[in-house]
Amino acid sequence: MTKPSRRRLLQGLTTGGVTLGAVQWSDRTVRARRQPNTETETETEMDANAETDTDGSLSVSIAETNAPVPAGEYLQVEAELANTGSTDVRAEATLVVGVGETEIARRGMTVGAGETETIRQGFYTYPVPQDDEFPVRVETPHGVAEQTVSVTAAEALPSARPDDELAVQLGTEVLFEAEAVDSDESQTTIWWVDGERVSSGVGGAWEWQYYEEVSADFWWHEFDERGSHEVTAAVILGDGSTGPGETAEETYATRWEIEVTDDGAVSPSAEGVRPTERVVSVSDRETTEFELEAIDPDGGLDRVVWWLTQADRILGVTELEGGADTATVSMDGGCHTCHVVPWVICDDGTATTLSSRWEIDAVGDGGDENDDDGDDTGEFGLSIQGTNSPVDAGDFLEVTASVTNNGDETRAASVELIVGHDATGVDSETVTLEPGESETLTLGYETYETSQDEQFPVRVESDGVTAETSVQVFA
Incomplete structure (x- = not known):
């Protein structure tokens, strides 16, 4: 992983986030109400259908929600499908939210004769700064159930970087940081861009390492539209699963307004890199120094964060100042085929990275050739770009991985997805890559039914190289 993926983790019909109706980040409070679907439907008829609607032997009702929740938290809706007939009925339930009637989740099941089945669906609410209420509706071909739910205002996040207003040029990359509310407590941060949720809140190794080192969660974004x-960032304190019975008492939020213009700020640059070689030979008994000159035309250099890929750790942070400054970091020994990746960051959040400049060729003690077993293990770079977590139990969990051939010859890579604490292989795919070529793969499996919310590790493996993250499945 060279830097966080910019792929939007929109969950679509699974667990996608929504902007609640017409609610925007403003001083006004917008009350989201369901509007009649046709000109002939009256308000009285609409109210009559609000709780439960039926068709034949199947009825649908909303049994429970965890509302009110603080804005930004996960709101879960529990619906019951009751079959009073003598034959089984196949039903598909769709969760629809807000005045704009945004479809959030869809799930099908068979309800046996005389039985009642429960469906749990949900979504992360948008972190509005005022109390609000809006409708949620469960629709089936056999009936509709609706209920008004509410969220309480998210508190302003005490500290965040960069400043809340910024003008940048097209193609500029910006690093946003939601700093720790309490340095002694963990937190989950959900990120939104232009009203769309772009992160699941389940961070990978780089997110965890960054929070431990810098005491902030981050989102890296390239602005490619004028x-x-x-x-927007919603911060939820604690690291447990969200849902009924485990809802945070309060949430925090911060928001940035970005203008993409012809005369805005640009990303900094890195010049004068040393060593000049792309592949750097390092022995176990050597200390190797990496150096670059950072340039910011606006004179606002702030720092360089030095990453070591595959090991997924920060080697160090170098403070910078002015429009040009030199940054160095030292590393003892080596991590074969790992990359040293510097992030150059400015005061205004604009940033750049050298994603594939230095690759480590670890040659053992003093270059002893006997330490080389000749099997080329580690010639592949592997990272997890994202997941569609959280998902409901029984839904398909997807993991997006990137594999890179760092060797000098064309090679085939078999990438396997392994899930759970018991390390069970569930999916795999083989690709053939030219030297320096990368490919993105989507692996996944249908999650199992569970009686309680679960959080567990998933990892991808290829040729002795692994990358791991954590996912959530809601009961």
């Missing part, structure tokens, strides 16, 4: 953009 105009006005909005980036």
Whole structure:
């Protein structure tokens, strides 16, 4: 992993986030109400259908929600499908939210004759700064159930970087940071870009390492469209699963307004890199120094964060200042085929990275050739780019991985997805890559039914190289 993926983790019909109706980040409070679907439907008829609607032997009702929740938290809706007939009925339930009637989740099941089945669906609410209420509706071909739920205002996040207003040029990359509310407590941060949720809140190794080292969660984004953009972070204290019975008492939020213009700020650059070689030979008994000159035309250099890939750790942080400054970091020994990846960051959040400049060729003690077993293990670079976590139990869990051939010859890579604490292989795919070529793969499996919310590790493996993250499945 060279830097966080910019792939939007929109969950679609699984667990996608929504902006609640017409609610925007403003001083006004917008009350989201369901509107009649046709000109002939009256308000009285609409109210009559609000709780439970039936068709034949199957009825649908909303049995429970965890509302009210603090804005930004996961809101879960529990619906019951009751079959009073003498034959089984196949039903598909769709969760629809807000005045704009945004479809959030869809799930099908068979309800046996005389039986009642429960469906749990949900989504992360948008972190609005005022109390709000809106409708949630469960739709089936056999009936509709609706209920008004509410969220309480998210508190302003005490500290965040960069400043809340920024103008940048097209193609500029910006690092946003939601700093720790309490340095002694963990937190989950959900990121939104232009009203769309782009992170699941389940971070990978780089997110955890960054929080431990810098005391902040981050989101890296490249602005590739002109105009006005909005980036929002919702911070939920604690690291447990969200849902009924485990809802945070309060949430925090911060928001940035970004204008993409022709005269805005640009990303900094890195020049004068040393060593100049792309592949750097390192022995176990050597200390190797990496150096670069950072340049910011606006004179606002802040720091360089030095990463070591595959090991997924920060080697160090170098403070910078002015429009040009030199940054160095030292490393003892080596990590074969790992990359040293510097992030150059400015005061205004603009940033750049050298993603594949230095690759470590660890040659053992003093270059002893007998330490080389000749099997080329580690010639592949592997990272997890994202997941569609959290998902409901029984839904398909997807893991997006990137594999890179760091060797000098064309090679085939078999990438396997392994899940759980018991390390069970569930999916695999083989690709053939040219030297320096990368490919993105999507692996996954249908999750198992569970009686309680679960959080567990998933990892991808290829040729002795692994990358791991954590996912959530809701009961």
